[in-house]
Every structure is written in structure tokens, then in C-alpha cells.
Amino acid sequence: MNRSPQDPRRAMAALGLCLALGLGGGVAVTMGTEPDASAAVVAGAVDDSLGVEAGDAIRNAYEAARSGNRVAPPAPELLLEADVGDPAAPLTSPSAPSAGKAAPPEPVRVDAPTPEPGSGLLGADIIVEPKLSGRLVVATGSRTAPAKGKVWRVQIAVERGLPVDPEVFAEAVLTTLNDPRGWNAADGSTFARTDTDEYDARVVLASPGTTDRLCLPLDTIGELSCGIQETAVLNFKRWATGSTAWNDVARYRQYLVNHEVGHVIGHHHDRCRGKGKHATVMVQQTTTTSGCVPEPWPAPDAGRE
Known part of the structure; x- marks a missing residue:
């Protein structure tokens, strides 16, 4: 790479x-x-x-x-220039190299889809700031895991300054993770929510610049997300705008949560098995699906008769 x-x-x-x-x-x-x-x-x-x-x-x-x-990776407000992630951890890999140093990017106004219940976006006229403070707001509240299996206690946080309701975002994340088509049907994982530091996994929604810092040593080029050690870092630009590889931004968000948390709980990248076939959730599907049909769920057939 x-x-x-x-x-x-x-x-x-x-x-x-x-x-x-x-x-x-x-x-x-x-x-x-x-x-x-x-x-x-x-x-x-x-x-x-x-x-x-x-x-x-x-x-x-x-x-x-x-x-x-x-x-665990350091809290973003404590990050040093020299701090890096674990190169042995399963990561999301970028599909293209980044360019050399350039002038700091300007905020980008994007025409986000009309916020549907669960996105947490505050309004449709969204500005994607390239970089914010790195300080996180932890969504308050706790909830027990809904199913039997390996319980993962999840802390959910949003970078301060993002136009996102942390509580609504947290609800979207837990609803996705505990969906019948989710990881419980695939590998027995079930997810509880905590607002304490006694967590097994953390989901962070962050600006592109903060995502790049939290994902080091991986270069996410301001565009991608990652799952590194205990933390799934979701790039706000992707959460707000989705991906051109998908026609449905809500389903893309479900993929983003399941894919990056999949890394945290031990799953590695998969590959498209053939043009026209359904991707598995661990196939990289942000920049392209490589000819596969997009798929946000670890166990898409669970619950079907």
C-alpha cells in the first residue's frame, strides 16, 4: 500500500x-x-x-x-503527533494513496439526504468541517445486551462540533448492531451499551481530520473509516453523504457500522466472489463494490423462512 x-x-x-x-x-x-x-x-x-x-x-x-x-488507542484529546495505532490490528484499507501535503482544506457544504429517523443529523444543510477539536461527547445511557452470546459493552461518542445528536446516533448504532441480521446471527456477538470507560468496544463518529488521527498508522486520506483495536472510527463525511457505490444512504450507514465494528470484534476483509454476487459485509464497499451487490448485514438471510 x-x-x-x-x-x-x-x-x-x-x-x-x-x-x-x-x-x-x-x-x-x-x-x-x-x-x-x-x-x-x-x-x-x-x-x-x-x-x-x-x-x-x-x-x-x-x-x-x-x-x-x-x-486501547489514546483518547483523541491526548493524541500526540507521535501516537500511532496498532499495525497488527485488522484495519480498513484505503483504495488509493494520498497526495502530498497541501493547504488545509476548507469546510465543505454538502447536500445531505433528508435526515431519516436514526441518522442523528441535525438538518439537511450539512457542512463537513475538515477537522474539529478531537474532543468527544459520550452518549449517555446504558442498556443490557438483548441476546445470548458473547457480550460486547459498547461506548458510543460523537466529536464535539459535529451537527449530530449523540443520543440519536447511539440509538442508530445499537439498533444496527443488534438487528436480527447482525453479528449475533453471524458469530454470536451481542451488544450492550455503556457510557462509562468500562467498555469492550467503542464507536466514534469523527470529522475527517480526527478520523485520520485516530486511524493512524493507516492513511484514511480524509475519506475513509477504520476499525482499530477497540475503536470503530466512522468518518462523518461518509455518515453524512453516503457512498456513490450505494443508492441508499441508510443502508450504507448500516454497512459502515457493521463493517468497522466487525474489525473490532475480530473479522478481516473479505473479497467480492464474482460480479453480480452479493458482497459479504466485510468486503470493502465504500469506494466500489468490485462488481458485487452491496450488502450491509453480516447475516442477511437470518430470520427468513
Whole structure:
């Protein structure tokens, strides 16, 4: 995958984190035969280049990888330039490389579809700000999981400044995840809602710029979304406008939730099995469906007689 040129500081942190994760898993290809010592060297180099806080992130990643634990990505308001995601986590991959650095984009006014119940959009005349503060508003309220199976406690949040009602958005997310055609029918997952930090998965609706930061090291080019570790990051531009590959924006939103949460709960990308066939939900369907019929549900035939 081609990547846009990156700041050397960010490249140092990304390299350090990747090496720390590899060493923690027992892989020491370029750093010699002593993983602990090698991890210390990597963290020390990051200390010197970026400061102690970034070096500590490398050390924490190494310890987590060695113990087999996952480390949640940092809260957006605490993100540093050097902070990156877990390159080993299942991610949404962009379909095209990003261009080089350019002037900051201007806000884009889009003709969003008439907000239907469940979108959370406040009005039809939507402006997509390229980047907001990164601070999140957590939707309040809790709910038990409706079905038997593996229970995932989900926190749902909206970036402050987006023209979205957090409570309505949260209802849309949980309704989608617990639909009879959803993940419970496919793999036994069922979803509870929490507004505390005791969560297993998090769904965040964010501006394009904040999406890009939360999805690092993946380059989402201001257009795409991702599922990384415990967090499904939904790009507000996609939530507001849908995709040209879909004729129904409501169904596209259902796909977006199910696909990115699918990554969080352990599912990887699938591919179109042939022109005219129905895609599975883990086929990438934002920029193109590759000839497949769009499909938002993990188990579209569930409940049919």
C-alpha cells in the first residue's frame, strides 16, 4: 500500500511501535537476539527524538505485545503527533494513496439526504468541517445486551462540533448492531451499551481530520473509516453523504457500522466472489463494490423462512 510522505518524528514513532510490537511477540529480525534489550534501545531512541512520553508509549506497546494484551488507542484529546495505532490490528484499507501535503482544506457544504429517523443529523444543510477539536461527547445511557452470546459493552461518542445528536446516533448504532441480521446471527456477538470507560468496544463518529488521527498508522486520506483495536472510527463525511457505490444512504450507514465494528470484534476483509454476487459485509464497499451487490448485514438471510 502506498503511503504519503510522513513527518520524520511520526515515522520514528511508527517504526518504534512496530518494532516494539514485533519484539514483544518474539520477532527480532533487525534488532539482534535480545528482545528486551532491543526494545529498550528503541524506546531510548524515541526518548531522545520525541521525549519521554512517546518513549513510554513504545515501552507500553512492547510490554502489552509480550503479554498478549491489547492496548486501547489514546483518547483523541491526548493524541500526540507521535501516537500511532496498532499495525497488527485488522484495519480498513484505503483504495488509493494520498497526495502530498497541501493547504488545509476548507469546510465543505454538502447536500445531505433528508435526515431519516436514526441518522442523528441535525438538518439537511450539512457542512463537513475538515477537522474539529478531537474532543468527544459520550452518549449517555446504558442498556443490557438483548441476546445470548458473547457480550460486547459498547461506548458510543460523537466529536464535539459535529451537527449530530449523540443520543440519536447511539440509538442508530445499537439498533444496527443488534438487528436480527447482525453479528449475533453471524458469530454470536451481542451488544450492550455503556457510557462509562468500562467498555469492550467503542464507536466514534469523527470529522475527517480526527478520523485520520485516530486511524493512524493507516492513511484514511480524509475519506475513509477504520476499525482499530477497540475503536470503530466512522468518518462523518461518509455518515453524512453516503457512498456513490450505494443508492441508499441508510443502508450504507448500516454497512459502515457493521463493517468497522466487525474489525473490532475480530473479522478481516473479505473479497467480492464474482460480479453480480452479493458482497459479504466485510468486503470493502465504500469506494466500489468490485462488481458485487452491496450488502450491509453480516447475516442477511437470518430470520427468513
